[in-house]
Amino acid sequence: MITCENLVKIYKIDDEHEVMALQGLDLQVEDGEMMGIIGNSGSGKSTLLNMLGGLDRPTAGKLIINDRDLLRLTDKELVQYKRDTVGFIWQNNARNLVPYLTAVENVELPMLLKGRYKRDRAKELLEMIGMGHRINSKLNMLSGGEQQRVAIAISLSNNPSLLLADEPTGSVDTKTADIILDVFRELNRNLGVTVVIVTHDMQLTRKMDRVVAIRDGKTSSEILRRSIYSDIMNENTLNETNVEDDTHIEYAVLDNAGRIQVPRDYLDSIGISDSNKLQVVLEDGRIALLNPNRRPVDTKPS
Ligand SMILES: Nc1ncnc2c1ncn2[C@@H]1O[C@H](COP(=O)(O)OP(=O)(O)OP(=O)(O)O)[C@@H](O)[C@H]1O
Numbered sequence: 001m002i003t004c005e006n007l008v009k010i011y012k013i014d015d016e017h018e019v020m021a022l023q024g025l026d027l028q029v030e031d032g033e034m035m036g037i038i039g040n041s042g043s044g045k046s047t048l049l050n051m052l053g054g055l056d057r058p059t060a061g062k063l064i065i066n067d068r069d070l071l072r073l074t075d076k077e078l079v080q081y082k083r084d085t086v087g088f089i090w091q092n093n094a095r096n097l098v099p100y101l102t103a104v105e106n107v108e109l110p111m112l113l114k115g116r117y118k119r120d121r122a123k124e125l126l127e128m129i130g131m132g133h134r135i136n137s138k139l140n141m142l143s144g145g146e147q148q149r150v151a152i153a154i155s156l157s158n159n160p161s162l163l164l165a166d167e168p169t170g171s172v173d174t175k176t177a178d179i180i181l182d183v184f185r186e187l188n189r190n191l192g193v194t195v196v197i198v199t200h201d202m203q204l205t206r207k208m209d210r211v212v213a214i215r216d217g218k219t220s221s222e223i224l225r226r227s228i229y230s231d232i233m234n235e236n237t238l239n240e241t242n243v244e245d246d247t248h249i250e251y252a253v254l255d256n257a258g259r260i261q262v263p264r265d266y267l268d269s270i271g272i273s274d275s276n277k278l279q280v281v282l283e284d285g286r287i288a289l290l291n292p293n294r295r296p297v298d299t300k301p302s
Contacts, residue, residue: 089155
């Protein structure tokens with residue numbers, strides 16, 4: 001569904017300053033996948049999501065979504081892409097919801113603005129995300145988690161094939177975050193919609209099949225689940241014990257030129273945080289990265 005190759009985004013701040021928010025990022029997302037994106041503040045997560053959603057254009061590289069080349073779309077085609085393909089969920093959705101309207105009126109509102117009045121569709125969407133019993137409740141009578149579910153219903157109103165969520169659980173407690181994530185999983189499973197979720201929260205990523213870590217505007221590692229979360233849900237045995245960390249394996253991403261990003265704490269642990277050189281040696285069929293000040297290692301097989 002999504003192919004990013006060597007994606008670059010440069011923000012021009014003024015005549016002399018610019019920020020390279022994406023620095024040649026590679027990412028592949030399959031149709032119907034539910035995946036997470038993690039990374040420190042400023043690593044480029046929101047920038048990437050904005051590119052995927054057609055809210056902004058990449059500076060260079062390749063970005064293909066559903067066979068559409070996003071770097072080549074005209075402005076009109078980009079608007080159409082956003083309208084037909086993508087649903088957005090933000091951290092703080094309250095700003096997009098009207099507190100004195102009911103849940104169903106809030107879901108209807110964007111449809112009305114597009115000239116379509118569809119009360120039945122709005123109800124159906126709320127039922128789909130488990131809010132059928134609160135359709136006539138005023139927004140300000142709903143909890144943060146319920147408001148977020150209304151926002152998810154709104155994001156589905158155009159039948160998107162891609163749901164993009166930027167810190168969707170950032171303002172709710174852990175239990176509510178779990179429920180919201182389960183809603184995304186249900187939608188992913190039942191509607192086949194591809195879901196990309198940006199989060200800071202490592203706890204939430206335990207529930208995803210694949211998590212890509214971004215560092216300095218580049219994909220640095222991929223964390224893959226050993227057993228698929230949806231299978232666990234089907235077995236109805238989801239509990240704290242089977243979402244422990246050992247359900248995932250972390251892989252470093254190797255780009256076309258053979259480059260990898262080594263986590264900063266690994267470099268710190270061998271005392272080379274302030275050096276730009278490493279010894280790379282083959283040891284017993286493994287590639288080892290060593291402190292350059294360490295005595296050179298004989299790499300020849302004995
Ligand atoms: N519109 C913009 N103009 C200039 N610089 C920007 C703009 N948007 C983002 N940046 C810069 O690009 C870099 C990446 O920002 P981005 O918001 O994508 O990071 P992030 O990983 O989503 O961070 P956070 O987790 O704090 O939201 C940062 O250095 C940020 O300051």
